[in-house]
Every structure is written in C-alpha cells, then in structure tokens.
Amino acid sequence: MSDPAEPKTINYLLLRRMGIDTHQEPVIYMRQDCYVCRSEGFDAQSRITVSTGTRSIIATVNMVTTDILSHQEVGLSESAWRRLQATEGEKATFSHAKPAESMSSVRGKIYGTPFSSQSATEIVNDITDGSYSDIQLASFVTSCAGSRLSTNEIISLTEAMVACGSKLDWGSQQVMDKHCVGGLPGNRTTPIVVAIVAASGLIMPKTSSRAITSPAGTADTMETLTPVNLSLKTMRSVVEKEGGCIAWGGSVSLSPADDILIRIEKALDLDSEGQLVASVISKKIAAGSTDVLIDIPIGVTAKVRSQNYGRKLAKQLIKTGEALGITVKTLFSDGLQPVGHGIGPALEARDILQVLNNHHHGPQDLRDRATTIAGEILEMGKVAPQGQGKRLAEHKISSGEAWVKFQAICEAQGGLKTPPNAAYTHDVAAGKAGIVSYINNRVIAKLAKLAGAPAAPSAGLDFHVKLGDKVCSDTPLFTIHSEAPGELQYAINFLNDHPGAISIEEESI
Amino acid sequence: MSDPAEPKTINYLLLRRMGIDTHQEPVIYMRQDCYVCRSEGFDAQSRITVSTGTRSIIATVNMVTTDILSHQEVGLSESAWRRLQATEGEKATFSHAKPAESMSSVRGKIYGTPFSSQSATEIVNDITDGSYSDIQLASFVTSCAGSRLSTNEIISLTEAMVACGSKLDWGSQQVMDKHCVGGLPGNRTTPIVVAIVAASGLIMPKTSSRAITSPAGTADTMETLTPVNLSLKTMRSVVEKEGGCIAWGGSVSLSPADDILIRIEKALDLDSEGQLVASVISKKIAAGSTDVLIDIPIGVTAKVRSQNYGRKLAKQLIKTGEALGITVKTLFSDGLQPVGHGIGPALEARDILQVLNNHHHGPQDLRDRATTIAGEILEMGKVAPQGQGKRLAEHKISSGEAWVKFQAICEAQGGLKTPPNAAYTHDVAAGKAGIVSYINNRVIAKLAKLAGAPAAPSAGLDFHVKLGDKVCSDTPLFTIHSEAPGELQYAINFLNDHPGAISIEEESI
Structure with a gap:
C-alpha cells in the first residue's frame, strides 16, 4: 500500500541555468511552494548550501512565485552555475548554510x-x-x-x-616586482618598467590587478594590447622565454580572497591602509617575488594625500614584507596631476606605445617616472651600480631594446594588437584664458569612470594640458571618450555639476 | 526616406512582473542585448533609475542572457514592482542612477x-x-x-x-511610551504594560518594531494575537476608543530609514550604540510620545553587558531625548536569564495571556517586570504618587482590569485570536543532575532563531527551568518548537555544537 503522506524521499530538485547574471554573488531561484523550500524553511535571502554529487556552493535564495520554474526545478544565476560547474537537469540537494562563524x-x-x-x-x-x-x-x-x-x-x-591561494616559484634567486599605490590617473608605468627590466636580463613576472576604484588598472590597460588572462603554464613559458610578462593576477588565482574583497572595495569606493598592504604584499609573496619596489604618489587629491600618511604606509609595507621574508623598497613621487595624456585602458595603452617607440608625442612625464622606477629595480637587481639605474633604464628605451622586448613579451602572451578607439567623443574647452593651476585627480578619475572606463576599454579622457600650461578660452583641456552616448552624456552632466575639476588662474598683468 | 541608422526614439521597454522575491533590494532584469542596455552602457550590478510616467525607483541590474524576457521587455523583482507601483506591460524609461553623493x-x-x-x-x-x-x-x-x-x-x-517620516499628534499633553533595549529572550512586557497604563486612564499609543537580531519583537509576538499592521487611521480610532494600542511601527511609516537599516543590522547581527539611540528616540518622537521609560536589562550575555555601558547608553538616550524635546527615564534590570517561559512570537504570546489572566502557570518574573515598568510610567503620568506606581500596576492585573483592557484593545485592532502551535517539538534534557547555574542568552536566542523564530511564528523555545533550579539528568530544560523538520534539525545540530549554552553545576555534598 502506498503511503498517503507527503513523499519524504524527494529532497532533490533539478538544476536549470537561468541565464541571469547577478555579478559575483551566487543566487538560487526556488519556487516558494516547492517541497524543499517548505520542509527546510527557506526564505528570500536565506543562505543555503547547494550540493551535487561532486561539488557544493553557498548561494542566496531568491523566491519565485510564478511558473518560470516547474515544481521539480531550481534555477541558478550565472555565477552560481559557474562555481558549481553544474549541468542542465543535474540533481542537487539543499540545506541551510552554516552561518560563517568567523x-x-x-x-x-x-x-x-x-x-x-x-x-x-x-x-x-x-x-x-x-x-x-x-x-x-x-x-x-x-x-x-x-x-x-x-x-x-x-x-x-x-x-x-x-x-589561501597558490604560490609561484620561478626557480630564480631574485625575482623583481613593482607596485604603485595608485590614485593617480594615467600612471601606467608598469608595462614600460617590465620591458626595461626584462631587457636588462632580470626576471620580472608581473601580475597586475584590474582597477579597484580607478578608471584603469594595469591589467585593464594591457588587455587592450595583448591577452592577460594567462594560465600559470602560459605565464611560465612567457617568463622562461622573455624574462618578464604582464598578466592579470586574478587569472592565476594568487590571493583569491583579495579578488573578492576588491569587488566590494570598488563598489564602496573605499580604501583601507591595512587591506591595501595585505593586498599588495600577499600578491607579491604569492607571485614568488623577492624584491619589490613600491611607488607611492603623494598629492592632495591622490590616494595618499600627505607625506605623513605616505611614510606610515611605507613603514607598514616594509615591515609586513620583512615579516614575510621579502625585500620591499618604497619611492615617493609627485601626485599632483594625471600622468601622461590618456586616462582609461586604451588611451593609456596608446601613451605606453608612444613612449616605448620614442614617438615625439610620447608623454615625457610617463617616460621619466618609468625610468626612475626601472632604475631603482635595476639597482636592487644589481645590474646597475648605485645611482646609475635611471641612466641605464633611459638607455634601454632610447636604444629601442625596451620596445623590442615589449613586443616579444606581447607575442609570447598571444600577440600584440591595436587598442580600440571610442565611438563617441566630446571636447571640453578651458572656458577662460589663463594658466592651468589645479587638477582634481579624484573628480577626473570619476569622470573617466562615468564615461565608461574601465569596463568600456576605449572610454576615458585624453588630456591636452598639464599644470602650468597657458590656455585660451577655447583651448581644449581634454576630450571625453565613450562607447555609448548615455555614458558620454552622463559624464558631461557630472562635469557640469563639478565645475571645480580643473582651475584656470588668470595671469596677473 | 527612412533613416537606416538605429532607431533613436525607442528608449522605453515594457515592464513585466517576474515573480522573483529578492527581499527588499529592488532588482531589474534586462536582456544584455537590448537596445537600452547597449546604448546606456548598463552592466550587471549597475544601479539605474527606472521611471514610468508617474513614479521612479532605483534598482540593481541583473543581466538576462536567455529568452525568459522578450526584446521589448524588462522584468522587475517583487520589491521593485511594489515600489514602482507598476502595471503589467507599462512603458518605462531607464538611465544611470546618480551616485548617492552622501x-x-x-x-x-x-x-x-x-x-x-x-x-x-x-x-x-x-x-x-x-x-x-x-x-x-x-x-x-x-x-x-x-x-x-x-x-x-x-x-x-x-x-x-x-x-524623513511622518510624525503623529495625539492631541494630548502627555503621551506615554516605553522601550526595552532588548537582548533578553522572552522579555515581552510591552503588551502587559500598555494594558495596565491604558486601564489607568493614560494615553499609550505603542508602536513596536519587529525583531532585529532577536527571536521575536513585540510586533512579531502581538501579531500572533491580533493584527498589528494598522493604518494610521485605525491606530487613531483604537487609541481614541481604548487609550492604547500595540501596532507595528513600520506600518505607519514612522522613521522609514530606520526600517531599512534594521534589515541590514539584522543580517549582520550587528548592534550600534548610536544607531540604537537614534532608532529608539526617532521612533518615539515620530510616534508623538512625550514621556518615555526605557528598560535596559544588564547581563554578561544580554545586549548591554556591563553597568558602565548601561550608564553610557542611558546618558545618550536621555541627552538625545532632551535635545529633541521629550522626557526620557531609564531603568536598569537584571539581564542574566530569559524572561518568562516562551521564546519566540507565539510562545511569548501565551505567557502574556497567562499573566493577564492571573493563571497559575503565568511566569512571575514577567509579571514582576511588567508591573515595575508600568509603575514607573504611572508615576511619570502622575496617576500614581511617587513610590506607589508598582502597587497600582499590580492591582490592575489582579483585579482583571488589565485583561479587560487588553481584550478591548485587541478587539479594536481587529479581533483577538489564539496563537498557533508548532508542528514539531524536541525536548532537551539536562543530561546530568545538579543546579542550573548559567544560561547564555545569546546562544539561546540564536537557537530560537535557527528553529525558525520570528519568521515562523510558532517556532522558538519553551523553558522549563530558571537559574538556581535543581534538575535531574532527565529533567527537560526546554523544548524546541519548529514549523519545519529542517529547521528543527538545524537547531539540534547547533545545540550539539554549543554544549555550553546552559551549565548545570553539581551540588556539593
């Protein structure tokens, strides 16, 4: 005889890919009236464990009250689908997720x-x-x-x-690395530095992050020139062949917790001294680096606003490096205005190519910063005597050796391509005659982000002036680049709301 | 001649109710390939403004990559649908939400x-x-x-x-109110206090909150006895008729920001002195109260753990009340163990009914606390001489006047009903003989929550012992009540993981 009571054995449901992208947070869509929901007491926003035979994930419940799911089905968001490595129609079981005790x-x-x-x-x-x-x-x-x-x-x-992540070993006594604390739009020295250092015979397997709160990270910029989502195997073969690479750190699973935190820091536009130090040093240790130069730009609207805070940060970076067995050296640089001309992935890539090619439009300030940093690293790596590093670095560019090395690295990573151009542009004029006396890096960075950078690689700003430049009323200060008219308009609106982004001081007669 | 370019005029899409409950966060489901998405540059997690002719809301984008939406449609989550007051097939337009400047x-x-x-x-x-x-x-x-x-x-x-919310006016010189800082499971004095105070001729239009981090709030408990989602009009007529009411504060839109914050505090299980004071005092001012007694239970596992912190909190409450023009008085009470027998909405409601009915099972500690608080309020309201309040309050219960008033209030709110019983129960025995020497309120509260309280109204714990009680090994300490077997099991598992929830000390011979 069959039991008239509710069947107790059916505690599984069939997985369906919903095709809904919820970004990183894994979401599970469950019918409110399904047996599992009712018997387990799940509710909207419940955190539950979803298990197949082989894997399990924690996901947030969204309740479905219509027929977009059948009674036997549950839906998964794209991130849940990926993490669970699910297949269509696969059986899964469900339980309350243990609350994260930590x-x-x-x-x-x-x-x-x-x-x-x-x-x-x-x-x-x-x-x-x-x-x-x-x-x-x-x-x-x-x-x-x-x-x-x-x-x-x-x-x-x-x-x-x-x-919590993997750690690389390059089989070399000395592995060089660099990092910039950021906050300075357009300060994209890394690709130039790697080219110089690798061209000088040192090992520099560079893993870079994507933008946290800025309009472009080195990984975003390099991605407009060559693939950066390298497997560890590819990275290894690039470095063995060329002595250096410029890869996205996240793709080799170095410090995976940091990648999760970075997404939240980005959404909150929030920086933290401690998180910053832990993020930087953990990535360097995991990347197998032994000698790291850290560039700290200082300026009232840069990430580090004062010499005092800069020194405090430097101390934390050096101490933490020491505690974990690596050599960290810091360098303070001028953080008063954007570096180079371009702000945004593709526009910064263009600047890099011009510097490496000794092009007369190549921004001198970017070149100067890159050779200063590379020079310090050449000295740390003992291929240049103390005080001679910058001169050697400069020579590597002017001789074309750095450009040859850069091309070789890009070829090894999957080929050098031309950065894209934006479909929509808008010139912003000075509005009055005078001297460019102040640039608010934060407003400028926000403007480039509203224009679409870094998600839209060709979006951003192209600067035509530097601090101290004389301008007429109709001199274009910069051009906004955008891939969509909505974003262009939004950037323009924001600029109109923030007229103090750039100050023009009238010349005294 | 028609323009071969992309049509620029179609910037609206048709709204569809997705039937997906994402809790409070409004979500909009958009096809990744729709014209609006591409032209505006929206991305998963973008915050966008959705506008119909009459209303607009801000929602978070989830991208849809399958055919669950047509090219002309966008979907809304339940909370987005409600906030926008949308109708099926209504036209809507979309733009980037202005970043919250604050x-x-x-x-x-x-x-x-x-x-x-x-x-x-x-x-x-x-x-x-x-x-x-x-x-x-x-x-x-x-x-x-x-x-x-x-x-x-x-x-x-x-x-x-x-x-930011509405403010009530009761047309009375003195409007009495009370609040308990909480953290003590089962401390459900409010319904008893309102009955006593209203029965004594004072005005006490009580608005209560739902649970923040506890297994039940007064609104949750009262909801098992009578409707608490009262409109302002209903509340007013109840108070005019009976002198008091016990309503859910959220339903009359007092301090709406607080209700949003409470959901996040609950999810994080996080308390804040400042938020607590702002939450309590803002609700009291908005409710039109002039004289507020605040009960602060103190105990190592209560919300307020020390006399010092209790005094600090009391000072902030009194000062903030003063700055906003109301009289606040505080009272410290013992916070060492749960109050009454029941923990969870329906179980606490049962205790209340027993106290008001002078039932011999009615928990004496709950009665004692309620009459102490009511006594203070009677003195603040000048219907009892100093030092005589508690005696008058006690008389209102023993004479049956409070019970008559309570029934009348419930009738006016929509009728008195019987609290539900849980389908699943599990007795937890002492495990050894001795004296009950310690109860961890936090673990006990968590246990009641894992059993399903307050979302499942009949879920929670029913205590059979107090501190100092002698028990045998098989004496039941408490019974877990649950509406679903999954939740019952989860509570049992948690209890097994936390054996120190209740300590039994062996008697010395």
Whole structure:
C-alpha cells in the first residue's frame, strides 16, 4: 500500500541555468511552494548550501512565485552555475548554510577586539569559500578601512591571504616586482618598467590587478594590447622565454580572497591602509617575488594625500614584507596631476606605445617616472651600480631594446594588437584664458569612470594640458571618450555639476 | 526616406512582473542585448533609475542572457514592482542612477570625519529614497557600529530620521511610551504594560518594531494575537476608543530609514550604540510620545553587558531625548536569564495571556517586570504618587482590569485570536543532575532563531527551568518548537555544537 503522506524521499530538485547574471554573488531561484523550500524553511535571502554529487556552493535564495520554474526545478544565476560547474537537469540537494562563524570575529573587530592570527585565517578562508554574503563582505571591508588595522593584524591578514591561494616559484634567486599605490590617473608605468627590466636580463613576472576604484588598472590597460588572462603554464613559458610578462593576477588565482574583497572595495569606493598592504604584499609573496619596489604618489587629491600618511604606509609595507621574508623598497613621487595624456585602458595603452617607440608625442612625464622606477629595480637587481639605474633604464628605451622586448613579451602572451578607439567623443574647452593651476585627480578619475572606463576599454579622457600650461578660452583641456552616448552624456552632466575639476588662474598683468 | 541608422526614439521597454522575491533590494532584469542596455552602457550590478510616467525607483541590474524576457521587455523583482507601483506591460524609461553623493560622507566617517547635521540629513534622505545599495547600507551601518558616534552625531541622525517620516499628534499633553533595549529572550512586557497604563486612564499609543537580531519583537509576538499592521487611521480610532494600542511601527511609516537599516543590522547581527539611540528616540518622537521609560536589562550575555555601558547608553538616550524635546527615564534590570517561559512570537504570546489572566502557570518574573515598568510610567503620568506606581500596576492585573483592557484593545485592532502551535517539538534534557547555574542568552536566542523564530511564528523555545533550579539528568530544560523538520534539525545540530549554552553545576555534598 502506498503511503498517503507527503513523499519524504524527494529532497532533490533539478538544476536549470537561468541565464541571469547577478555579478559575483551566487543566487538560487526556488519556487516558494516547492517541497524543499517548505520542509527546510527557506526564505528570500536565506543562505543555503547547494550540493551535487561532486561539488557544493553557498548561494542566496531568491523566491519565485510564478511558473518560470516547474515544481521539480531550481534555477541558478550565472555565477552560481559557474562555481558549481553544474549541468542542465543535474540533481542537487539543499540545506541551510552554516552561518560563517568567523563573522563573530568581524563583529568583535567592529566593537574593538583586534584580529588574531587565527581569526584572520578563519575570515580569509570563509571569504575564499564564498561563505560571506555581499553585505557581510561590505561590513568586513568597512571594519578594516582607514587605519583600523595594526601592523600585527596586517601581517596576520597577509599571511592568511597568501595561504589561501597558490604560490609561484620561478626557480630564480631574485625575482623583481613593482607596485604603485595608485590614485593617480594615467600612471601606467608598469608595462614600460617590465620591458626595461626584462631587457636588462632580470626576471620580472608581473601580475597586475584590474582597477579597484580607478578608471584603469594595469591589467585593464594591457588587455587592450595583448591577452592577460594567462594560465600559470602560459605565464611560465612567457617568463622562461622573455624574462618578464604582464598578466592579470586574478587569472592565476594568487590571493583569491583579495579578488573578492576588491569587488566590494570598488563598489564602496573605499580604501583601507591595512587591506591595501595585505593586498599588495600577499600578491607579491604569492607571485614568488623577492624584491619589490613600491611607488607611492603623494598629492592632495591622490590616494595618499600627505607625506605623513605616505611614510606610515611605507613603514607598514616594509615591515609586513620583512615579516614575510621579502625585500620591499618604497619611492615617493609627485601626485599632483594625471600622468601622461590618456586616462582609461586604451588611451593609456596608446601613451605606453608612444613612449616605448620614442614617438615625439610620447608623454615625457610617463617616460621619466618609468625610468626612475626601472632604475631603482635595476639597482636592487644589481645590474646597475648605485645611482646609475635611471641612466641605464633611459638607455634601454632610447636604444629601442625596451620596445623590442615589449613586443616579444606581447607575442609570447598571444600577440600584440591595436587598442580600440571610442565611438563617441566630446571636447571640453578651458572656458577662460589663463594658466592651468589645479587638477582634481579624484573628480577626473570619476569622470573617466562615468564615461565608461574601465569596463568600456576605449572610454576615458585624453588630456591636452598639464599644470602650468597657458590656455585660451577655447583651448581644449581634454576630450571625453565613450562607447555609448548615455555614458558620454552622463559624464558631461557630472562635469557640469563639478565645475571645480580643473582651475584656470588668470595671469596677473 | 527612412533613416537606416538605429532607431533613436525607442528608449522605453515594457515592464513585466517576474515573480522573483529578492527581499527588499529592488532588482531589474534586462536582456544584455537590448537596445537600452547597449546604448546606456548598463552592466550587471549597475544601479539605474527606472521611471514610468508617474513614479521612479532605483534598482540593481541583473543581466538576462536567455529568452525568459522578450526584446521589448524588462522584468522587475517583487520589491521593485511594489515600489514602482507598476502595471503589467507599462512603458518605462531607464538611465544611470546618480551616485548617492552622501556616500562620500560615509567614507569620510570611516576615515575619521564625524557626521555633520547636514551630512546626516543627506545620508538619511538618500537611504529613505532607496539610493543606497545593500552593500552601501552595510558599510554605513558598520561605520556607526560599536561606540563610533558622538552625542552630536547621534542627535543629528535622530533629527534626520524623524524628519524623513511622518510624525503623529495625539492631541494630548502627555503621551506615554516605553522601550526595552532588548537582548533578553522572552522579555515581552510591552503588551502587559500598555494594558495596565491604558486601564489607568493614560494615553499609550505603542508602536513596536519587529525583531532585529532577536527571536521575536513585540510586533512579531502581538501579531500572533491580533493584527498589528494598522493604518494610521485605525491606530487613531483604537487609541481614541481604548487609550492604547500595540501596532507595528513600520506600518505607519514612522522613521522609514530606520526600517531599512534594521534589515541590514539584522543580517549582520550587528548592534550600534548610536544607531540604537537614534532608532529608539526617532521612533518615539515620530510616534508623538512625550514621556518615555526605557528598560535596559544588564547581563554578561544580554545586549548591554556591563553597568558602565548601561550608564553610557542611558546618558545618550536621555541627552538625545532632551535635545529633541521629550522626557526620557531609564531603568536598569537584571539581564542574566530569559524572561518568562516562551521564546519566540507565539510562545511569548501565551505567557502574556497567562499573566493577564492571573493563571497559575503565568511566569512571575514577567509579571514582576511588567508591573515595575508600568509603575514607573504611572508615576511619570502622575496617576500614581511617587513610590506607589508598582502597587497600582499590580492591582490592575489582579483585579482583571488589565485583561479587560487588553481584550478591548485587541478587539479594536481587529479581533483577538489564539496563537498557533508548532508542528514539531524536541525536548532537551539536562543530561546530568545538579543546579542550573548559567544560561547564555545569546546562544539561546540564536537557537530560537535557527528553529525558525520570528519568521515562523510558532517556532522558538519553551523553558522549563530558571537559574538556581535543581534538575535531574532527565529533567527537560526546554523544548524546541519548529514549523519545519529542517529547521528543527538545524537547531539540534547547533545545540550539539554549543554544549555550553546552559551549565548545570553539581551540588556539593
């Protein structure tokens, strides 16, 4: 005889790809009236574990009240589908996700208890596992923001971030690296530096990030020139052949927790001294670097606004590097105005090509910064005597050796291509005659982002002036580049709302 | 001749209700390949403004890559549909949402700049408008958590929260109110206090919140007895007739920003002194109260853990009340163990009914706390001489007057009903003989929540013992109540993982 009661054995449902892109947060779509929902007591926003025979993920429930799903089905968002490596119609089971216990350490931190080495490890592991929801990630990021982390906490977080990802080994005593603390639009020295350093015989397998809060990261810029989503195997073969590469760090799974945090920091437009140090140093350790030069531009509207904060940051970077066994050197540079002409992936790529080609339009300030940094690295790598690094670096460009090396690296990564051009442009004129006396980097960066950078690679700003330049009323200060008219218009509206982005001072007679 | 270029005029799409419940965050589902998406440059997670002829909302984009939407359609989540008051097939237009400018003040706060009166107003207005995404809300809540807000900041936030909602006027010189800072499971004195105070001739139009991080709020508990989603008109007629009511504050739109923040605080399980004060006082001012008694239970596992912190909180509450023109009095009470027997909406409702009925099972501790609080309010309202309030309150229960008044209030709110019973229960035995020496309120509250409270109204815990009780090994300490077997099992698993929830000390011979 059959049992008239509700069948207890059917605790699985069939997976369906919904084709809904929710960005990184994995979402599961469940019928409110399905047996699993009712028996497990799931609700909209519940965090649940979804398991197939082979894998399991944590996802956030969205309840479906219509017939877009059948009673036997649950839907997965694109990120959930990818993480679970699901197949259409595959059986899955469901349970309440265990609450991320490490959130109690985050709450503790908010209330004033510092992270311990153990709690840092637990938090970073939970983040890497995808156990934190977006709002939990936002709370963690905020709890670390500003100067809330001590040196010990930073070291603990850095160690935990290194431990949760893979670590590269280049089989070389010295592996050179660089990093720029950022905040300065257009400061895209890395590709030039790698070309110079590799052309000088040192090993420089550079992994770069995408933009966090800026209109372009080195990975975004390089992607307009050559593939940067390199597998570890490809990266290795590029470096073996050419001594250097310029790859996206995320594609080789170095410090995966950091990539998750970066998305939230970006959405909040929030920087944190501690997160910054942990992010930079963990990526460097994981990348197998031994000698790292860190460029810290300082300016009132740069990321680092004062010499004092710059020195504090430098100390944290050097100490954390030391604690984890690498040599870190820092360099302070002028952060008063954008570097080069272009701001945005493709426009910055154009500047790089012009510098490497000794083109007369190549921005001198970008060239000068790149050779200063490369020079320090050449000295750290002992291929130039103390005080002679910059001169050697300069020679590598003027001789064409750096350009040859750059082309060879791009070829090895998958081929050198031409950066794209934007479909829509708009010139912004000075509006009055005088001297360019002030540029607000933050407003300029925001403008380039509203124009579409970095998601739209050809979007951004093309600067025609520098601080101190004389302009007439109709001199174009810069050109906005955009891939969509809506974004162009939005950037123009924002500029109209923020007339103080660039100041023109009338000349005294 | 027709223009072969892309038609520029079609910038609208037709709204479709997707039947997807994303909780509060409004989501819009757009085809990745639709003209609007491409021309505006929208991306997954973009925040966009959706406008019909009459209304507009800000929603987060989820991209659709399959045919669940036609090229002419966009889908809305349930919360987006409700907020926009949309109709099926209605035309809508779309643009990038202006970034919430007030987030720069949140970032400022995170970096150390206090909120000003103006920035507090801008933030609260943006939150009320729905301009903040969930992760921005999480960052704001975290930036205020712990003791990060000064008295001035708290006053500014409170004023802003009052200003953004409606404010009630009861046409009475004195309007009594109470609040409990919470953290003590089962401490459901409010319905009893309102019955006593109203039965004594004072005006007490009580608006209560739902649970933030606890297994039940007063609104959740009362909802198992009578409707609490009262319109302002209904509330007014109840109070005119009976002198008191017990309504859900959210349904009358008092301090709407607070209701949005409460959802995030709940998800993060995060409390904040400043938010707490702003939340309590803003709701009281908005409710038109003039005299407020605030109960602060103190205990190592209560929300307020120390006398020191209790005094600090009391000072902030009194000062903020004073700055906004109301009289606030505070009362410290014992926060060592749960109050009454039940924890969870329906179980707490049962305790209330037993106290009001002078039932011999009625928990004495709940009765005692309710009469202490009511007594203070009777003295503030000058219907009892100083020192005589508690005696009068006690008389109102023993005489049956409070029960008559409670029934009359429930009838006026829509009828008194019987609280539901849970389908699944599980007894938890002491496990060894001895004396109950310690109860961890936080673990107990979490257990009741995992059992399903407050979303499942009959779920929770029913306590059979108090601190100091003698138990045998098989004495049941409490019974877990649940509406779904999955939740029951989850609570049991959690209890097994946390054996220290209740300590039994062996008696010395």
